[in-house]
Amino acid sequence: MSASETAFAGPGILLVLDGWGRAPAADDNALALAHTPVLDELVTRFPSTLADASGEAVGLLAGTVGNSEIGHMVIGAGRPLPYDSLLVQQAIDNGTLRTHPRLGAVLDKTAAAGRALHLIGLCSDGQIHAHVEHLGDLLTAAATHQVKRVFIHAITDGRDVADHTAPAYLARVAELADRAGTGRLATLIGRGYAMDKAGNLDLTEQAVALVADGRGMPADSLDQAVAASGRGDEWVPASVLTAAGSTAIADGDAVVWFNFRSDRIQQFADRLYEHLAATGRSVDMLSLAQYDTRAAIPALVERADASGGLADELAAAGLRSVRIAEAEKFEHVTYYINGRDTSVRAVEEHVRITGEGKPDYIARPQMNLDRVTAAVVRAAGRADVDLVVANLANIDVVAHTGHLAATVTACEATDAAVGRILDAARDNGRWVLAVGDHGNAEKMTKRAPDGTARPYGGHTTNPVPLVIVPARENRPVPSLPEQATLADVAPTVLRLLGHKPGSAMTGRPLL
Ligand SMILES: O=C(O)[C@H](O)COP(=O)(O)O
Ligand SMILES: [Mn+2]
Numbered sequence: 001m002s003a004s005e006t007a008f009a010g011p012g013i014l015l016v017l018d019g020w021g022r023a024p025a026a027d028d029n030a031l032a033l034a035h036t037p038v039l040d041e042l043v044t045r046f047p048s049t050l051a052d053a054s055g056e057a058v059g060l061l062a063g064t065v066g067n068s069e070i071g072h073m074v075i076g077a078g079r080p081l082p083y084d085s086l087l088v089q090q091a092i093d094n095g096t097l098r099t100h101p102r103l104g105a106v107l108d109k110t111a112a113a114g115r116a117l118h119l120i121g122l123c124s125d126g127q128i129h130a131h132v133e134h135l136g137d138l139l140t141a142a143a144t145h146q147v148k149r150v151f152i153h154a155i156t157d158g159r160d161v162a163d164h165t166a167p168a169y170l171a172r173v174a175e176l177a178d179r180a181g182t183g184r185l186a187t188l189i190g191r192g193y194a195m196d197k198a199g200n201l202d203l204t205e206q207a208v209a210l211v212a213d214g215r216g217m218p219a220d221s222l223d224q225a226v227a228a229s230g231r232g233d234e235w236v237p238a239s240v241l242t243a244a245g246s247t248a249i250a251d252g253d254a255v256v257w258f259n260f261r262s263d264r265i266q267q268f269a270d271r272l273y274e275h276l277a278a279t280g281r282s283v284d285m286l287s288l289a290q291y292d293t294r295a296a297i298p299a300l301v302e303r304a305d306a307s308g309g310l311a312d313e314l315a316a317a318g319l320r321s322v323r324i325a326e327a328e329k330f331e332h333v334t335y336y337i338n339g340r341d342t343s344v345r346a347v348e349e350h351v352r353i354t355g356e357g358k359p360d361y362i363a364r365p366q367m368n369l370d371r372v373t374a375a376v377v378r379a380a381g382r383a384d385v386d387l388v389v390a391n392l393a394n395i396d397v398v399a400h401t402g403h404l405a406a407t408v409t410a411c412e413a414t415d416a417a418v419g420r421i422l423d424a425a426r427d428n429g430r431w432v433l434a435v436g437d438h439g440n441a442e443k444m445t446k447r448a449p450d451g452t453a454r455p456y457g458g459h460t461t462n463p464v465p466l467v468i469v470p471a472r473e474n475r476p477v478p479s480l481p482e483q484a485t486l487a488d489v490a491p492t493v494l495r496l497l498g499h500k501p502g503s504a505m506t507g508r509p510l511l
């Protein structure tokens with residue numbers, strides 16, 4: 001064991017501050033505007049560095065903003081993982097998507113029977129859940145296989161991209177259809193309805209009724225449909241474009257989902273699948289990438305192997321971990337950090353904090369942070385727990401509203417929570433590794449094409465702070481390398497626990 005290992009080895013806390021990115025102070029940087037004495041002191045007093053959390057460093061396409069899924073997967077895996085968006089892009093670039101035998105078989109069958117193809121997905125270039133250009137490749141495949149009737153059911157964004165940009169993306173959809181020579185926009189609905197992931201089935205059912213049965217507001221034009229939302233692109237009401245004719249899904253039709261990320265589309269996919277079955281419609285259904293649905297929906301692009309990460313190493317070493325987060329990020333400290341593995345190892349405990357009623361992030365930016373913090377403090381006090389893994393969700397979740405003042409409050413609440421966690425760590429002889437999973441709150445505006453700064457709640461490509469607070473302050477503290485990535489977190493955590501990095505990990509221990 002090296003000197004630094006002896007100095008640090010022992011129980012600890014891995015604390016993910018969701019959406020904690022670093023950018024120079026500015027009037028749209030909520031983290032810099034907030035009064036955060038604890039976070040400020042953390043990065044000046046203890047070994048800290050900035051970690052890459054976007055683009056190729058984590059397994060995304062170059063220049064792509066980070067996100068919670070890949071962020072937590074790489075934190076857990078200890079290596080960059082080719083993410084679904086990258087794998088889809090590769091399949092498009094090398095031609096294996098549009099020539100996929102599974103897709104070809106479904107398209108041939110649909111064409112031969114004279115049935116329709118329905119393409120459903122988020123139309124923007126946020127690169128978090130979907131990319132509108134992927135639709136172009138599917139349209140080309142449909143044209144090649146002579147599918148005559150192709151309906152595009154567009155979900156509008158306004159969250160991963162600036163709000164009020166839906167008309168531009170829908171214009172791009174029309175261009176892609178023109179270029180392919182097939183496809184027409186059939187229905188429109190905001191992602192607030194179609195991509196709910198919190199079990200609000202009343203929202204999901206509106207998307208199901210729209211796509212399956214053509215039930216929605218009739219709209220003569222895209223602009224009319226988009227303008228009907230009083231709450232931006234996320235909440236465009238279910239609308240049927242009258243020019244598209246009858247857009248309902250009929251027996252024998254085919255459906256292809258073109259979101260690549262599962263978490264926010266799977267509830268809709270499951271409900272649509274079940275509704276079609278319940279109404280006696282037999283439909284071939286495919287998804288662009290693998291979904292975590294109850295329904296068995298074959299995928300066109302398979303996931304990367306994410307095994308051999310932190311969870312496997314902890315289990316092999318018999319190290320007990322407690323995972324804590326509130327509902328919004330619970331899967332991130334369990335399923336994603338474990339490499340999209342649903343099994344709960346014998347040495348793992350999962351604590352999911354839920355609140356009462358529907359969350360209102362602007363009115364209550366504190367969310368359930370007090371209870372998350374209390375759970376972390378409790379777990380930190382247990383002698384049988386080697387590692388506490390927690391996600392503090394507020395900075396990211398509130399920043400997604402694009403509301404600067406609420407996000408400042410979320411940053412301040414997080415600061416106080418980190419203070420309580422550091423106290424508990426010190427009282428219990430634990431080190432703390434605090435890290436962001438991607439940027440968000442440090443950039444709350446985006447320039448519109450007309451040059452004006454518009455509120456922006458999406459993620460960024462900024463690096464994230466990574467800080468190590470030693471268990472005992474009187475121990476020598478080596479400084480951290482200037483360059484780091486999220487892939488270095490798991491090897492560093494293992495070293496802090498007195499273990500070697502896993503053999504599948506290419507990230508390096510930072511001390
Ligand atoms: O799904 C969302 O809320 C956003 O599109 C992405 O945010 P996340 O990657 O932090 O979940
Ligand atoms: Mn996140």
Ligand SMILES: [Mn+2]
Pocket residue numbers: 019068396397400440459
């Ligand atoms: Mn986010």
